[in-house]
Every structure is written in C-alpha cells, then in structure tokens.
Amino acid sequence: MKKTLLTTVMGAVAALGVSAGASSAATLDDVKDKGFIQCGVSQGLPGFSNQDSDGNWSGLDVDLCKGVAAAVFGDATAVKFTPLSAKERFTALQSGEIDILSRNTTWTASRDTQLGLNFAGVNYYDGQGFMVRSELGVNSALELSGASICTNTGTTTELNVADYFAANNMQYELVAFEKADEVVAAYDAGRCDVYTTDASGLYAQRLKLTDPAAHTVLPEIISKEPLGPVVRQGDDQWFNIVRWTHIATLNAEEFGITSANVGEMMGSDNPGIKRLLGGEFGEAMGIPNDWAAQIIKSVGNYAEMFDRNVGPDTPLGIARGVNALWTDGGLQYGPPVR
Amino acid sequence: MASDVAATQQTSEEPQVALLNRPEVRSMLFQGLLTLAIIYLIYSGITNMFDALDRAGIASGFAFLNSSAGFAISQSLIEYSQSTSTYFDVYVVGVLNTLIVAAIGIVLATILGFVIGVARLSDNWIIGKLSKIYVEIFRNIPLLLHIFIWYFGVLRLLPHPRDSADFGFMGLLNNRGYFAPKPIWGDGSFMIFIAFLIGIVAAFMIGSWAKKRQMATGQQFPTFWAGLGAIIGLPLLVFLVLGAPLTWDIPVAGGFRPSGGMTMIPEFIALLLALTTYTAAFIAEIVRAGILAVNKGQTEAAHALGLRQNKTLNLVIIPQAMRIIIPPLTSQYLNLTKNSSLAVAIAYPDLTSVFAGTALNQQGQAVEFISITMLTYLTISLVTSMFMNWYNARMALVER
Numbered sequence: 001m002k003k004t005l006l007t008t009v010m011g012a013v014a015a016l017g018v019s020a021g022a023s024s025a026a027t028l029d030d031v032k033d034k035g036f037i038q039c040g041v042s043q044g045l046p047g048f049s050n051q052d053s054d055g056n057w058s059g060l061d062v063d064l065c066k067g068v069a070a071a072v073f074g075d076a077t078a079v080k081f082t083p084l085s086a087k088e089r090f091t092a093l094q095s096g097e098i099d100i101l102s103r104n105t106t107w108t109a110s111r112d113t114q115l116g117l118n119f120a121g122v123n124y125y126d127g128q129g130f131m132v133r134s135e136l137g138v139n140s141a142l143e144l145s146g147a148s149i150c151t152n153t154g155t156t157t158e159l160n161v162a163d164y165f166a167a168n169n170m171q172y173e174l175v176a177f178e179k180a181d182e183v184v185a186a187y188d189a190g191r192c193d194v195y196t197t198d199a200s201g202l203y204a205q206r207l208k209l210t211d212p213a214a215h216t217v218l219p220e221i222i223s224k225e226p227l228g229p230v231v232r233q234g235d236d237q238w239f240n241i242v243r244w245t246h247i248a249t250l251n252a253e254e255f256g257i258t259s260a261n262v263g264e265m266m267g268s269d270n271p272g273i274k275r276l277l278g279g280e281f282g283e284a285m286g287i288p289n290d291w292a293a294q295i296i297k298s299v300g301n302y303a304e305m306f307d308r309n310v311g312p313d314t315p316l317g318i319a320r321g322v323n324a325l326w327t328d329g330g331l332q333y334g335p336p337v338r
Numbered sequence: 339m340a341s342d343v344a345a346t347q348q349t350s351e352e353p354q355v356a357l358l359n360r361p362e363v364r365s366m367l368f369q370g371l372l373t374l375a376i377i378y379l380i381y382s383g384i385t386n387m388f389d390a391l392d393r394a395g396i397a398s399g400f401a402f403l404n405s406s407a408g409f410a411i412s413q414s415l416i417e418y419s420q421s422t423s424t425y426f427d428v429y430v431v432g433v434l435n436t437l438i439v440a441a442i443g444i445v446l447a448t449i450l451g452f453v454i455g456v457a458r459l460s461d462n463w464i465i466g467k468l469s470k471i472y473v474e475i476f477r478n479i480p481l482l483l484h485i486f487i488w489y490f491g492v493l494r495l496l497p498h499p500r501d502s503a504d505f506g507f508m509g510l511l512n513n514r515g516y517f518a519p520k521p522i523w524g525d526g527s528f529m530i531f532i533a534f535l536i537g538i539v540a541a542f543m544i545g546s547w548a549k550k551r552q553m554a555t556g557q558q559f560p561t562f563w564a565g566l567g568a569i570i571g572l573p574l575l576v577f578l579v580l581g582a583p584l585t586w587d588i589p590v591a592g593g594f595r596p597s598g599g600m601t602m603i604p605e606f607i608a609l610l611l612a613l614t615t616y617t618a619a620f621i622a623e624i625v626r627a628g629i630l631a632v633n634k635g636q637t638e639a640a641h642a643l644g645l646r647q648n649k650t651l652n653l654v655i656i657p658q659a660m661r662i663i664i665p666p667l668t669s670q671y672l673n674l675t676k677n678s679s680l681a682v683a684i685a686y687p688d689l690t691s692v693f694a695g696t697a698l699n700q701q702g703q704a705v706e707f708i709s710i711t712m713l714t715y716l717t718i719s720l721v722t723s724m725f726m727n728w729y730n731a732r733m734a735l736v737e738r
Contacts, residue, residue, distance in 0.1 A: 087699050094394060094704075115702040116394035146594040148514055153682075153691065154699025158409040162420040173514075173595070174410040175605070176696060177685045186685070189493045190513050191604065193594050233395045 039065035076298035127221035250334030252301035451621025524583025541565035
C-alpha cells in the first residue's frame with residue numbers, strides 16, 4: 001500500500017513536470033495531428049468575423065483562417081473558431097489554445113516585441129474613427145471636447161483617444177467596456193455621446209443600433225490601425241504559411257485569378273501564375289504544392305474576399321480605399337512568388 | 339501490589355515493531371513526503387512558468403509599474419492624468435475605486451439588511467410579507483443580472499444631459515451621472531475637523547464616565563444625546579465662530595455634460611445599488627436567524643425584571659443575537675467586496691477592470707498583473723476578517 005501511494009505521487013509529479021515542459025514549437029505538426037486549425041476570432045463583428053443564426057462564421061478575418069486550412073489540408077472547412085474578447089485574445093494565442101489569431105488586431109511595436117507574438121501581415125488597413133448621433137450637429141471630432149466616449153477595454157483605441165484629445169487640448173470622459181455588445185448597448189442607451197473604434201468596426205456596429213440611420217461617422221481618422229493575423233513567435237514555418245496565405249490572395253488578384261477561373265488558370269503559360277499555382281513552394285513550407293490553388297478555390301482572391309464581406313455591395317458598404325492593390329494606388333502589395 | 343508491578347511491566351514491554359511501522363514515525367514520514375511533494379510541485383510550476391515565458395519571448399518583471407499608462411479612467415479618487423500617470427497610479431486608482439464601492443456598499447447593505455431582517459419578524463402582516471418577498475426575489479437572482487438591470491434599466495430611464503433633472507442646490511441628474519454640489523472649504527477649515535475629532539474623543543469619555551457613575555450610584559445619564567452634542571455640536575460651534583468658511587461649487591448644465599461640482603458616474607450608482615440590494619437580502623436572513631435564536635425565555639426574564647421593551651431589546655436580545663450574526667455577516671462583507679469585481683461588465687473602473695483589464699492588455703504581462711490583483715483582494719479580505727474577528731471577540735459572551 002505504502003509503495004503504491006508513493007509511486008503514484010512520484011508518478012504524478014514526474015508527469016506534471018514533463019507535460020508542462022513540452023514545447024509547442026511545431027504548430028504545423030500539431031495542426032496536422034488534430035486535423036483542423038483552431039482560429040481565434042471576434043465575438044461578432046459583421047464583415048470581419050461574425051456568426052449567423054446557423055452558427056456559421058463569415059468575414060474577412062474568418063476567410064483568412066479558411067484560406068490557411070485550404071493551404072494545409074486542401075479543405076477550407078477544417079477550421080474551428082474560438083470567439084475571444086479583446087482582453088482574452090493574446091493570452092489565448094500565447095497559451096496555445098488557438099493556432100492563429102485573426103481578430104481585427106492592430107499591429108503595434110509593443111505587441112510584436114513584448115508578447116511573444118508575431119504579426120504575419122496586414123489583411124486590412126484601418127484607422128480609428130468616431131461615431132455620434134446626427135442630432136448632436138457635430139461635424140468634426142474637434143468639436144467633441146467634454147464628450148463621454150464609449151469604447152472597448154484592452155484596445156489601442158483607448159490609447160489613441162488619449163493621444164488625440166491631449167494633442168488637441170480637449171477634455172473627455174472614457175467609459176470602457178469589456179465586450180463590444182455592451183459598448184453598443186451603452187452607446188445606444190445614451191450613456192455616451194461618442195462611440196469610437198476602428199472605422200470598419202463603426203460601420204459594422206452601426207448596423208446593430210436601434211436606428212442606424214440616426215448616427216454619423218465623423219470624417220477624422222485619428223490613427224493607423226493595420227489589422228492582421230497573429231501567430232506565436234518562434235515557429236517560423238507556421239508564420240510563413242499564414243503570411244503567404246495572405247500574399248497568395250493578393251498575387252491572385254494581381255494576376256486576375258479568381259475562384260471561378262482558377263481551374264483553367266492552372267494551364268496558363270504566364271510564368272508568374274505557373275509559379276504561384278504549381279511551384280514547389282508548398283513543399284518548402286511543409287504543405288502540399290497546390291496550396292495557393294486550394295486557397296483561391298475555397299475563399300477566392302483578395303478582391304473577392306473584400307467584396308463578399310465588407311465591400312460596397314454589402315451592408316457595410318466600405319470602399320477599397322487604401323486596401324486597393326498597389327497597382328490601383330492602394331497599400332496591398334504582395335511580394336513575388338519566386 | 340504484585341498485580342500493579344505486573345501491569346507496569348506489561349506496558350513497558352511494548353511489542354517490538356519495526357521503526358517504520360510505528361504510527362507516529364509513519365505519520366511523520368508521510369506528512370513529510372507530502373509536504374516535500376507539494377513544495378516541489380509549486381517550485382517546478384514557478385520555474386516552468388518562467389522558462390516558458392522566457393522561451394516564448396514574453397517580457398517579465400515589475401518594471402512596467404513605472405512606465406506611463408496613457409489611457410483615461412472615468413473615476414479616480416486621486417490625481418490621475420492620462421499623460422503622466424504610471425501603471426502604479428492605475429493600480430492605486432483601481433484599488434481605491436474598489437474600496438469605496440465596497441465600503442459604502444457594506445454600510446448601506448448592513449443598514450438595509452438589519453431593517454428588513456427585523457421587519458420580517460414584524461407582527462404586521464404586510465410588512466412581514468413584503469420583507470419576505472424582497473428577500474426571496476433579491477437573493478434568488480444572479481448578481482450579474484442585478485447589475486445589468488440597474489445599469490441598463492436605470493440608464494434608459496434617465497434623461498439626456500440637455501434635459502437633466504434639476505434639483506436646484508442638490509445638483510443635476512442625467513444619464514451621465516449625478517452631479518452634486520462640491521463643498522469648497524475656506525481658510526481655517528481644518529479647525530472644524532480637529533473639533534470633530536475632539537468631539538469623538540469627548541463622546542467616548544462621557545460614555546465611560548456615565549457607565550462608572552451608573553455602576554456606583556445607579557443614576558443614569560443621557561449618554562447618547564450628550565455624545566451626539568459633542569460630535570456634531572462642537573464642530574458646528576467652531577464652524578460658526580470661524581464665520582462659516584464654506585462655499586458650494588454647484589454644477590451648471592451645458593455642453594455635453596454639466597460642468598463643476600462632483601460627479602457620481604452611473605456605473606458607480608448601478609454597481610452600488612446592485613451590491614447593496616443583493617447583499618442586504620442575505621444579511622436580512624442572517625439578522626432574522628440571529629434574533630430568533632435568542633431564547634424567548636430571555637425576553638420574559640427581562641420583562642420580569644421590569645425592563646421596558648426597548649431596554650430588553652438593547653440590553654438583552656441584541657447583544658446575544660450579535661454573537662450569532664457577526665460570523666456569517668463577515669462572510670457577506672467579504673462576498674460583497676469580491677463581487678464588486680463584476681464591475682468589469684458595466685465599465686466601472688475598479689481594480690479588476692482597469693488594472694487586470696485595460697492595463698494588463700496594454701502591457702500583456704498576465705502573470706504579474708493577475709498575481710498583484712489576487713494578492714490585493716486577498717489582503718483586503720484578510721484585513722476585513724481580522725477586523726470582524728476582533729469585533730466578534732469583543733462581542734463574545736464574557737463568562738465569569
């Protein structure tokens with residue numbers, strides 16, 4: 001009896017030490033073992049990551065994760081989504097609970113250098129804006145001195161507001177909620193004069209208000225908010241897969257490859273298209289060589305993703321603007337596949 | 339005699355057992371092993387954590403406390419500026435916001451709880467039933483819902499700042515909060531405060547003198563009124579002598595929000611109301627149990643001695659009931675303090691919300707932030723318990 005007890009205790013101690021010490025370096029191997037990708041998304045931001053009444057996720061950030069799944073498994077449905085608050089998101093990625101964080105997250109120096117994370121690109125160039133009730137008669141953010149401002153905790157928006165109001169020598173009261181839905185509810189109830197977040201988010205959340213038409217987004221954009229997918233630091237292979245998934249959709253748009261014509265494009269003579277759709281770059285990343293073709297087949301090129309989720313024909317009605325390809329005067333620039 | 343010797347011999351001749359099989363050695367051995375195993379577990383957990391943080395390239399240490407925070411907080415009891423204040427200031431602001439809502443909540447919940455607890459025992463049918471309904475409704479709905487009801491319910495009812503409810507001198511009420519007049523003390527006001535302190539000391543001295551006199555001569559003295567006179571009358575006298583050095587900064591409606599005065603933000607009001615009404619329901623039950631636990635014979639005996647009803651209550655029933663009430667009351671106080679962390683749901687800037695929330699997110703060092711927060715709540719709770727244990731010991735039955 002004594003021996004059994006002792007061995008049990010020692011065994012438990014040893015097991016704990018070993019399992020806790022295990023490293024999580026090779027995300028690709030883990031993902032292949034479990035057969036799906038765990039993707040961290042928002043708790044509901046129309047156009048970026050939002051769940052419909054049947055529980056299906058859609059949006060620009062969701063499509064990025066689906067693209068990675070298509071690249072790794074050739075199956076865009078091999079993704080599971082974890083809704084995360086702004087506060088929980090980095091911890092969930094650090095702890096290995098999710099494999100990719102694709103949750104309208106701003107790329108900043110402190111996040112890139114202090115959290116043990118890496119930003120794998122920018123899939124949406126955003127900037128912070130303000131929304132007010134039209135009846136207030138405010139036409140510029142510079143008229144907002146003394147206003148009460150609702151926003152989310154744990155975001156860059158809190159810091160940007162502080163900088164902007166200090167720079168313009170204006171007073172304000174900040175009311176910061178943990179969940180986006182509570183921010184919307186409080187703003188809708190009249191607790192605040194102003195709702196601030198990334199401009200894309202303002203358009204998306206406006207749809208949730210009682211009377212969306214009674215609210216105006218002010219023209220000022222007060223910050224740079226490059227939003228993009230995040231992975232854990234120290235796993236370059238996984239980092240490359242996520243980074244090049246985004247780049248593949250950009251190059252596909254540049255070459256005019258769409259989800260509809262990707263089949264015939266496989267036979268194209270254009271060397272650039274050939275390298276993208278049939279090169280041997282997949283092998284170098286540890287995934288099948290038809291990775292780019294699979295991505296485009298499942299989620300389309302960047303223009304298709306944009307138009308489907310946030311573009312002018314969606315309820316959000318956002319123009320391409322700075323998110324146009326570099327060839328059209330925008331910032332989206334895909335390094336060459338060669 | 340002979341049998342005695344035989345008995346002692348028998349006890350000294352204990353059966354020879356292996357050292358390891360002797361109960362006291364065995365239990366020492368196993369307890370020692372268990373302690374070692376627990377220490378090793380904690381040690382390996384901590385070193386493992388630091389290794390993992392290091393390997394993942396996550397910064398650690400407490401240097402961040404001195405770096406600038408850079409975000410605004412809607413309520414702070416100390417001077418707080420988003421541009422110059424550090425994360426340590428954020429921590430202090432958070433702790434003070436937690437403490438003020440907990441302290442006011444405890445006082446209000448105790449008063450409300452005692453009133454309802456006594457009302458439940460009332461012979462008046464309506465009062466008794468109403469108190470019962472209150473207790474059953476309030477303690478059977480989750481606290482988070484209480485908070486949401488008060489916050490979103492109250493917010494939607496309050497007017498926009500442009501149509502504030504104006505109470506004249508008493509300030510303004512709208513959905514940005516309650517704007518109360520702010521007292522501005524003139525020169526020499528500290529004298530009033532000193533007079534107040536002297537008044538308190540004097541009240542205690544009057545009390546002990548009156549008690550001694552009653553013991554010696556049997557004569558009673560109106561201690562309560564004399565004490566009240568010392569505590570309120572003395573500062574009032576100084577106030578008038580100094581020529582009433584007090585002006586009020588009355589809030590004025592206008593712009594996005596009224597200017598001037600003191601602001602009580604709606605998050606604070608909602609949280610305070612929710613915590614108070616919820617905890618009061620539990621306190622009411624504790625008070626009722628405490629009073630019912632005092633034997634009816636005590637009342638009858640007191641009446642037989644010729645004590646009037648209120649003397650019976652003050653001198654016989656309540657001192658005995660308090661002994662039963664205080665220990666569970668302590669845990670209600672602790673619950674209220676800890677429950678105040680639900681503030682995070684409605685943007686009240688308490689410790690959990692601003693420090694373990696916003697600041698943690700800006701800085702990202704979860705281990706440090708969460709440890710500091712846990713340690714703070716632990717300290718607050720232990721201090722509360724210590725105070726209540728001391729009070730309980732004072733109230734405990736002194737047996738002769």
